[in-house]
Amino acid sequence: MNVDNVKSQMRKGMLEYCILLLLHREASYASDIIADLKEAKLIVVEGTLYPLLTRLKNDELLSYEWVESRQGPPRKYYKLTSKGELFLNELQTAWDELSDTVNHLRIKLITDHNNEKDIND
Numbered sequence: 001m002n003v004d005n006v007k008s009q010m011r012k013g014m015l016e017y018c019i020l021l022l023l024h025r026e027a028s029y030a031s032d033i034i035a036d037l038k039e040a041k042l043i044v045v046e047g048t049l050y051p052l053l054t055r056l057k058n059d060e061l062l063s064y065e066w067v068e069s070r071q072g073p074p075r076k077y078y079k080l081t082s083k084g085e086l087f088l089n090e091l092q093t094a095w096d097e098l099s100d101t102v103n104h105l106r107i108k109l110i111t112d113h114n115n116e117k118d119i120n121d
Contacts, residue, residue: 011042016052017095018042020080020088023062027079053078061087 015037022028022036030049037044056062061084066074080088 015042015044015048016056017088017091019049019052019056020061020084020091023078023080024085024088027065027077029067029075029077033078056084060084 018037018040019033022033028036030046030053033053034044034046034049053062057064057078060081062078063081064076064078067077069075
């Protein structure tokens, strides 16, 4: 099994959640979303982002509005809908539950390892 493939799948699974988190904060232009994700070390290209934004919009989790730009054509700014806010809350609950589970398992592993070490010493 290749660890890079697993890491890639983990990143893909988190991408939707991260985008919704960013848009919860404020409406954003696609290039700003990409920049924020890169700053968080989650590298995303336009070819990945735009289809995801379209799918989220079609699922009524996002809406957009056109905003005039000082340079060039108007820009499409995405924002969460009320349905998107509810969905994000559900994802947050799922994330919290998964984090708790992983932390519980890590603590159990460390505790079990230390207990075995004490027995063998």
